[in-house]
Amino acid sequence: MKFINKLHKTIGASLAVAALIGTPVQAHHSFAMYDMQNVRVFTGVVTRVDPAPNHLAIFFAPMNEERKNVLRDENGEPIIWSVEMGGSAQMARQGVSVNSFPQGTVFSVGMHALRNGENAGSREGGMFKCPERTPPAPGMHCDSVEGSIQIGTEPLAEATLD
Amino acid sequence: MQVVRKGRFALAAIAVLFTTSLSLTGTYGQETAQMDFESVGRGWPLAADANDYEVTGATFRGGFFQPGVERTFLGGAMGGEAPEGVEPLERDLFTSDDFYADRELWSDPRYFRCNSSAAIEDLWGANATGNQIMGDNPPATAPWGKCENDYPVEAIVSPYPFETAQEHYEALLEETRSRGGPTQHTYATVPGEWTGIYAHPGRTNEYWYKMRYNQMPTILSLLTEEYQTYYVQEAYHHGNTNAPQWQSQYCWPEGFTRRFHEFAVWEHYFTVTPNMVQIVAGVARNFITNIHIGREFNTEGVVPRLGEDVPRWYGETIGFWDGDALITWTSNIQGWKNHAAPEHSSKMQTIEIYTPNHDDAGNFTGLNHETIFYDPEVWVKPVRIVRNLQKQNDYDDPDATPYVFVECIQSIFPIDGRATPVSHGQVIEYEIPDMYGRPWAHYWDQYFEQDMEKPEEEDIFSFE
Numbered sequence: 001m002k003f004i005n006k007l008h009k010t011i012g013a014s015l016a017v018a019a020l021i022g023t024p025v026q027a028h029h030s031f032a033m034y035d036m037q038n039v040r041v042f043t044g045v046v047t048r049v050d051p052a053p054n055h056l057a058i059f060f061a062p063m064n065e066e067r068k069n070v071l072r073d074e075n076g077e078p079i080i081w082s083v084e085m086g087g088s089a090q091m092a093r094q095g096v097s098v099n100s101f102p103q104g105t106v107f108s109v110g111m112h113a114l115r116n117g118e119n120a121g122s123r124e125g126g127m128f129k130c131p132e133r134t135p136p137a138p139g140m141h142c143d144s145v146e147g148s149i150q151i152g153t154e155p156l157a158e159a160t161l162d
Numbered sequence: 163m164q165v166v167r168k169g170r171f172a173l174a175a176i177a178v179l180f181t182t183s184l185s186l187t188g189t190y191g192q193e194t195a196q197m198d199f200e201s202v203g204r205g206w207p208l209a210a211d212a213n214d215y216e217v218t219g220a221t222f223r224g225g226f227f228q229p230g231v232e233r234t235f236l237g238g239a240m241g242g243e244a245p246e247g248v249e250p251l252e253r254d255l256f257t258s259d260d261f262y263a264d265r266e267l268w269s270d271p272r273y274f275r276c277n278s279s280a281a282i283e284d285l286w287g288a289n290a291t292g293n294q295i296m297g298d299n300p301p302a303t304a305p306w307g308k309c310e311n312d313y314p315v316e317a318i319v320s321p322y323p324f325e326t327a328q329e330h331y332e333a334l335l336e337e338t339r340s341r342g343g344p345t346q347h348t349y350a351t352v353p354g355e356w357t358g359i360y361a362h363p364g365r366t367n368e369y370w371y372k373m374r375y376n377q378m379p380t381i382l383s384l385l386t387e388e389y390q391t392y393y394v395q396e397a398y399h400h401g402n403t404n405a406p407q408w409q410s411q412y413c414w415p416e417g418f419t420r421r422f423h424e425f426a427v428w429e430h431y432f433t434v435t436p437n438m439v440q441i442v443a444g445v446a447r448n449f450i451t452n453i454h455i456g457r458e459f460n461t462e463g464v465v466p467r468l469g470e471d472v473p474r475w476y477g478e479t480i481g482f483w484d485g486d487a488l489i490t491w492t493s494n495i496q497g498w499k500n501h502a503a504p505e506h507s508s509k510m511q512t513i514e515i516y517t518p519n520h521d522d523a524g525n526f527t528g529l530n531h532e533t534i535f536y537d538p539e540v541w542v543k544p545v546r547i548v549r550n551l552q553k554q555n556d557y558d559d560p561d562a563t564p565y566v567f568v569e570c571i572q573s574i575f576p577i578d579g580r581a582t583p584v585s586h587g588q589v590i591e592y593e594i595p596d597m598y599g600r601p602w603a604h605y606w607d608q609y610f611e612q613d614m615e616k617p618e619e620e621d622i623f624s625f626e
Contacts, residue, residue: 045622045623047622048596048598048599049598050597050598051472051473053472059596061623067625068624068625068626069623069624069625069626070623078623088470088472089469089470089472092470092471092472093470097470097471097472098471098472098473098508098598099463099464099471100471103622104620104622106625133625135625
């Protein structure tokens with residue numbers, strides 16, 4: 001039964017991905033490395049968009065609680081996360097591209113993070129881009145900022161984990 | 163003949179290349195397109211034919227790489243000594259510990275010891291020609307090229323009055339309309355003789371973009387400040403630190419401008435239909451150019467494009483026929499690098515014109531390929547490359563070599579910033595590169611430029 005439960009969870013996770021990227025059968029890797037039971041929500045500063053044809057990824061530095069800078073490691077270097085989503089062409093149709101998310105863009109996104117605790121995840125729910133160089137108020141996300149741009153039709157996901 | 167003794171059969175292919183590339187006896191002159199009218203934007207004559215010029219060096223001619231040719235030094239002087247009559251600088255690329263600090267010297271060919279960028283690349287043996295050319299105390303004993311050799315800027319820049327590729331394309335389209343075109347070819351009328359295999363253009367043409375004919379400052383004078391820095395940065399790590407970071411050594415994407423590099427693409431395979439012309443070429447990677455006849459670009463984005471707002475490594479290309487001439491426009495190209503040549507930006511666009519060449523008897527012999535590069539982030543003026551592609555086979559010729567699709571499997575990795583072949587089972591420390599952030603420069607920065615005064619980077623993380 002445990003196996004069946006796990007199978008159901010895996011199928012559920014796959015369906016969640018299907019809802020997100022629309023074409024799960026075209027996924028080029030398993031999403032089973034992600035914790036599909038939980039969601040983390042970040043507001044961060046874009047460092048790079050990788051327009052991979054299969055799964056576009058945004059690399060970003062999560063902002064601190066004050067939204068004045070980014071989280072840093074013991075050496076003072078920004079901590080970098082990545083979030084992957086649909087294919088680059090599909091995401092471009094939603095307004096996510098190298099050109100629309102240049103370095104320095106502040107945005108908010110929900111994700112299913114990796115089970116192993118590393119800094120990556122797969123997108124969950126809607127995404128919001130803050131106006132240029134305009135981060136949200138402390139503790140808030142871009143969906144709270146006037147003039148922000150919504151990506152997709154869904155609201156920003158609700159966090160189940162910090 | 164020490165080179166012969168040290169030579170390896172694995173380098174045979176390179177040897178074949180150099181047999182022609184350094185011989186300065188390119189099979190074809192740099193004739194521009196054969197045309198029967200004066201166009202607004204194609205086929206204009208070149209200000210100079212590269213075949214009439216000698217490379218700068220420093221390099222060797224002959225020996226293992228050119229069987230039958232006596233091994234001779236081609237350049238100004240060896241052993242770090244300046245050529246007679248040339249006053250060396252106190253500090254140059256080969257003695258400097260910080261090329262950034264030397265910017266005011268970059269406009270002086272002596273800073274580079276009168277070597278072209280391709281010659282600098284070769285000095286430590288990059289293309290297997292430079293054995294022993296660096297002297298007994300490299301890099302200080304690097305040789306000099308010939309300071310008097312230089313291909314004229316007038317023959318590099320575009321002669322046409324257009325500032326953008328779009329302007330150029332639209333003028334050519336309007337001209338074609340005034341001539342009753344564009345020609346709507348059918349399978350019955352399309353120039354089917356184009357279909358087939360064309361000789362390696364690097365072997366059969368001499369042109370400035372081989373980067374062997376120009377002094378470094380001549381090329382630098384055509385670059386924006388940012389890309390001047392990148393160009394000198396690579397030259398420094400070719401000539402001084404001997405830390406080349408070529409894309410194909412890591413199986414990285416080759417990038418658009420490698421189509422024009424001396425060695426990156428060999429035979430070209432053309433397939434011509436009325437609404438699509440496909441060109442396939444490559445060595446370490448596959449280069450596929452799909453020319454969409456009759457399509458139009460979406461011009462609403464950052465750059466014109468055919469599909470979604472996603473940069474493509476080799477861009478997207480549209481075109482039209484004017485009789486049997488094919489006029490094309492490529493845009494939406496992913497910015498990247500070449501080597502021994504300037505990097506290109508994602509804003510780069512090209513106009514490429516393919517015009518048939520015929521011999522005196524009227525037989526089709528190949529294609530004149532004229533390319534104008536528009537990249538305002540890199541080049542202060544549009545530049546032009548003119549080559550002739552010589553047809554050597556039809557696809558059904560019994561001796562035609564089929565195109566070999568390339569799958570590049572990485573076996574060379576950066577270790578301490580230097581490209582190093584590794585064996586299976588070997589464990590190495592490997593940092594994942596930021597592929598869209600000049601990853602080659604990251605290695606230089608991390609391992610060879612720690613003490614240099616680099617330009618400050620913008621702080622994108624602070625919102626204080």
